[in-house]
Amino acid sequence: MTTRRKTLPPPTGDDLTDLLRRRREQDQTPALAPAASRPARASTDMDRRSWxxxxxxxxxxxxxxxxxxxxxxxxxxxxxxxLIDIATERHAEALARVQAIQGQSDSK
Structure with a gap:
């Protein structure tokens, strides 16, 4: 069994150009709006520490x-x-608690 291909007439320049032009015009999508930028954050001094x-x-x-x-x-x-601000306001209480812990460990 032989497969028979359809023979198409050769495209003429004008028809092909018009077809491609129409296709391109249909495929064009509107330009995307520029991405919104993040609002500027308040400038605060930040630091990363670990204990x-x-x-x-x-x-x-x-x-x-x-x-x-x-x-x-x-x-x-x-x-x-x-939370750390509250702890620093209660510095004296923290100091006393640390000293009490050290006193307990010194007596052992």
Whole structure:
């Protein structure tokens, strides 16, 4: 069995040019709007630091940060800053607690 191909007449220049021009005009999509830029953030001095601590303490801190974050939807860095501000305001109490812990470990 032989396959027979259809023979098409050769395209004339004008018909082909018109066809391609119409196709291109139909395919053109409107230009995309430029992407919106992010609003400028307030300039604040930020720093990244890390401290080692007991796992249970780190877990408790993370839980408090999450609780306040989800209750207020404030950024976690804001929540952590407030918690540290409160701790620094209670510096004397923290100092006394550390000294008490050291006193307990010195007597052992």
């Amino acid at each position: 080692y601590m007991r796992k249970d303490t780190a877990d408790a801190l993370a839980a408090v940060v999450d609780d306040i974050h989800f209750a207020t939807r404030a950024s976690k860095h804001v929540v952590l800053s407030v």
